[in-house]
Amino acid sequence: MSDARFLRFAHGDVIPRAGVPRIDVAAFNTAVAESVASGHRLVTLFGHPAGKDFIELMAILANDRDGELSVAATAVAGSYPALTPGCPQAHWFEREIAEQWAVTPEGHPWLKPIRFHQPYRPGASPWQRTGETPAQPGITNYFRVEGREIHEVAVGPVHAGIIEPGHFRFQCHGENVFNLEIELGYQHRGIERRIRGGPDNRTIHYMETAGGDTTVGHAMAYCHLMEALGRVRVPARAQVLRGVALELERLANHTGDLGALAGDIGYLPTASFCGRIRGDWLNLTATMCGNRFGRGLIRPGGLGNEPDAECLKNILCRLDAFERDMAGAVELLWATTSVMARLEETGVVSQADAISIGLVGPAARACGLSRDVRNDFPSGIYRYANIPPASWHSGDVFARAFVRWVESQRSIAFIREQLGTLPTGAVAVASGRIAPDAMAVSLVEGWRGEICHVALTDSNGRFEHYKVSDPSFHNWYGLALALRNQQISDFPLCNKSFNLSYCGHDL
Amino acid sequence: MWRVILERLRQKHRTHGYPAEAPVMPGRFQGRPVVDNNTVAGAEGPVACCPTAALAIGPDHRLRLDAGKCLFCGECTKACGQHGVRFTQEHRLAAARREDLVIKGGEEHLADALNKEAARLFGRSLKLRQVSAGGCNACEADTNVLNTLVFDLGRFGIQFVASPRHADGLLVTGPVTKNMELALRKTYEAVPSPKIVIAVGACAISGGLFAGHDETFRGVGDILPVDLFIPGCPPHPWTILDGLLRVLGKLR
Numbered sequence: 001m002s003d004a005r006f007l008r009f010a011h012g013d014v015i016p017r018a019g020v021p022r023i024d025v026a027a028f029n030t031a032v033a034e035s036v037a038s039g040h041r042l043v044t045l046f047g048h049p050a051g052k053d054f055i056e057l058m059a060i061l062a063n064d065r066d067g068e069l070s071v072a073a074t075a076v077a078g079s080y081p082a083l084t085p086g087c088p089q090a091h092w093f094e095r096e097i098a099e100q101w102a103v104t105p106e107g108h109p110w111l112k113p114i115r116f117h118q119p120y121r122p123g124a125s126p127w128q129r130t131g132e133t134p135a136q137p138g139i140t141n142y143f144r145v146e147g148r149e150i151h152e153v154a155v156g157p158v159h160a161g162i163i164e165p166g167h168f169r170f171q172c173h174g175e176n177v178f179n180l181e182i183e184l185g186y187q188h189r190g191i192e193r194r195i196r197g198g199p200d201n202r203t204i205h206y207m208e209t210a211g212g213d214t215t216v217g218h219a220m221a222y223c224h225l226m227e228a229l230g231r232v233r234v235p236a237r238a239q240v241l242r243g244v245a246l247e248l249e250r251l252a253n254h255t256g257d258l259g260a261l262a263g264d265i266g267y268l269p270t271a272s273f274c275g276r277i278r279g280d281w282l283n284l285t286a287t288m289c290g291n292r293f294g295r296g297l298i299r300p301g302g303l304g305n306e307p308d309a310e311c312l313k314n315i316l317c318r319l320d321a322f323e324r325d326m327a328g329a330v331e332l333l334w335a336t337t338s339v340m341a342r343l344e345e346t347g348v349v350s351q352a353d354a355i356s357i358g359l360v361g362p363a364a365r366a367c368g369l370s371r372d373v374r375n376d377f378p379s380g381i382y383r384y385a386n387i388p389p390a391s392w393h394s395g396d397v398f399a400r401a402f403v404r405w406v407e408s409q410r411s412i413a414f415i416r417e418q419l420g421t422l423p424t425g426a427v428a429v430a431s432g433r434i435a436p437d438a439m440a441v442s443l444v445e446g447w448r449g450e451i452c453h454v455a456l457t458d459s460n461g462r463f464e465h466y467k468v469s470d471p472s473f474h475n476w477y478g479l480a481l482a483l484r485n486q487q488i489s490d491f492p493l494c495n496k497s498f499n500l501s502y503c504g505h506d507l
Numbered sequence: 508m509w510r511v512i513l514e515r516l517r518q519k520h521r522t523h524g525y526p527a528e529a530p531v532m533p534g535r536f537q538g539r540p541v542v543d544n545n546t547v548a549g550a551e552g553p554v555a556c557c558p559t560a561a562l563a564i565g566p567d568h569r570l571r572l573d574a575g576k577c578l579f580c581g582e583c584t585k586a587c588g589q590h591g592v593r594f595t596q597e598h599r600l601a602a603a604r605r606e607d608l609v610i611k612g613g614e615e616h617l618a619d620a621l622n623k624e625a626a627r628l629f630g631r632s633l634k635l636r637q638v639s640a641g642g643c644n645a646c647e648a649d650t651n652v653l654n655t656l657v658f659d660l661g662r663f664g665i666q667f668v669a670s671p672r673h674a675d676g677l678l679v680t681g682p683v684t685k686n687m688e689l690a691l692r693k694t695y696e697a698v699p700s701p702k703i704v705i706a707v708g709a710c711a712i713s714g715g716l717f718a719g720h721d722e723t724f725r726g727v728g729d730i731l732p733v734d735l736f737i738p739g740c741p742p743h744p745w746t747i748l749d750g751l752l753r754v755l756g757k758l759r
Contacts, residue, residue: 116686117722137686157690160669162637162651164644165687186686189641190722202558205578205716212645269511273518275655283533290535293645296580305535328514335510503643
């Protein structure tokens with residue numbers, strides 16, 4: 001792609017902000033749509049203030065095949081022609097931009113708030129004329145199907161289990177779901193807004209709580225950015241142990257999800273075993289740093305805690321037993337006909353839809369796609385140790401479960417190999433001075449998929465803007481598609497098979 | 508079916524012997540903090556590095572640590588070296604009064620049981636509705652884990668139920684976002700009286716990291732009366748279980 005509309009760069013590069021091509025909005029729309037049509041993927045699209053009256057839109061695209069990123073930018077004022085009609089991957093991002101910056105993407109097919117907060121700059125949001133009460137979650141117009149025997153089911157924000165809040169609106173014909181609309185925002189804590197102006201002593205903690213079950217993933221994405229911007233080289237030992245922590249996080253969550261899927265089917269042996277084994281993985285993380293979710297472990301420059309030799313020996317030694325327990329628990333699923341009957345052909349997402357809406361992570365790999373940041377845009381230890389992406393073609397709940405199991409086995413093999421050949425040396429180096437007027441992008445394959453952090457620094461090396469894109473941001477709409485023409489009773493199973501983050505989305 | 512039975516035999520009985528058997532915490536676990544009674548000189552460093560202002564110098568010119576705000580990140584111990592604050596392996600942290608969470612040199616106030624009437628009502632069967640109101644899913648996960656066979660919450664007569672109308676109280680996580688205020692109030696109103704409220708985690712107790720954000724409150728206490736505070740970020744499952752049993756008068 002020798003295209004002057006984009007700046008191409010490698011993952012981990014620090015780019016001078018002045019080098020990002022600024023094009024007019026019509027050219028920007030065409031460029032992004034053409035790039036996506038040629039097989040690239042919209043990693044993130046966000047706005048940030050540029051001067052008094054303008055918002056700069058920045059699109060970051062990934063060429064997964066060649067491991068190359070590209071960026072383009074444009075400036076808009078009060079409104080601009082929406083990208084979404086020509087590029088469905090942009091639909092959720094444009095709703096975010098409209099809400100944060102009071103900019104209207106004209107022609108967006110379903111322009112609604114996603115987090116229900118006041119705009120970050122003076123001016124009314126596209127949904128609010130001066131003097132009106134601001135939009136509130138749960139009080140909006142929903143997509144409606146009209147007709148005889150059509151009925152509507154509303155679920156949430158408070159759900160039956162111990163899970164985070166979100167609102168689901170089903171349009172049903174009998175038991176069949178014609179449309180599911182997912183409305184989030186209940187978890188919005190204002191994280192992104194508080195990161196601007198940093199880094200400071202709270203920043204790393206915001207990263208660790210952006211999505212608590214992805215503590216290691218988000219902390220790693222942030223640290224990679226800090227290390228790129230500060231031109232710091234992280235010691236090999238720390239890189240390896242970060243990889244071990246990331247894979248332990250994946251193992252804990254994949255195990256929990258497989259157990260929860262079994263629980264939703266009412267197949268209790270696997271549900272009980274996996275519930276316990278998930279805790280075993282969390283406890284291994286706790287032996288490294290004291291916290292079951294890995295808090296305090298990943299810090300800019302390396303590790304915040306150095307696991308001692310005994311701890312590492314203990315992890316290696318327990319790995320075999322946990323692998324045996326997990327295999328025994330999970331393989332019961334595939335060997336039980338009544339379980340397979342429930343998993344197969346439920347909640348199918350086609351590969352074409354997965355590409356069109358830009359699914360990431362296990363949900364994408366369950367549609368036969370092989371995208372995996374560890375393979376396509378490796379950083380840290382993943383540059384040296386390859387984990388082959390695990391994919392399956394059927395796009396159903398079974399595929400999303402099976403991909404998790406194959407990935408888990410590969411994570412165990414990775415940990416075993418890495419701890420067997422652990423480099424010696426320091427685990428942390430001092431942070432460097434953050435490059436001013438620069439931009440950097442960091443991608444990490446968290447257990448849910450691609451985590452993307454983007455930092456734009458000002459002339460003093462502070463964060464002028466910081467964008468966090470959790471994999472859930474790409475994937476929530478995938479869940480809505482999976483429910484089409486399914487039974488309403490399939491919802492819990494489909495939901496678990498994606499297991500997306502509410503707070504990671506709402507921030 | 509034989510395969511299931513065989514696997515069950517292989518995986519064995521794994522329920523922990525708690526409370527008769529003491530839980531073993533990970534070697535690096537940062538539990539109940541201890542604050543040095545004398546130190547003030549040089550305390551500005553550790554106080555300044557605390558991300559949630561949990562560590563402060565009180566009017567008596569002595570260090571005090573508010574466990575209800577503390578993330579247990581240990582940044583203060585790194586900044587103050589040997590003296591000032593250290594974290595012990597003690598997992599018991601729950602308190603019935605907010606002020607009991609403020610740790611000054613050597614004092615300790617664990618939660619007392621509820622009053623006699625409440626203990627009579629809930630002591631043998633406590634049904635809770637969980638509400639996440641801005642929680643990051645760590646407190647939620649470590650509450651949910653109590654239902655697994657390792658902890659086996661049901662053997663203590665405690666159960667999480669699907670509807671507030673079936674519940675004796677709420678267990679709330681998260682700082683309470685403005686967007687969850689109405690849902691939390693409605694859920695509370697739907698619980699029949701008498702009812703209890705349990706705040707789990709630094710966010711639910713004080714707002715934690717999010718205290719002072721326009722988008723959130725400073726914990727459940729801003730909205731509802733709280734009967735039990737369980738600190739941590741997130742609290743270890745044993746800490747949560749200890750708090751639940753303590754408030755029911757099952758641990759002394």
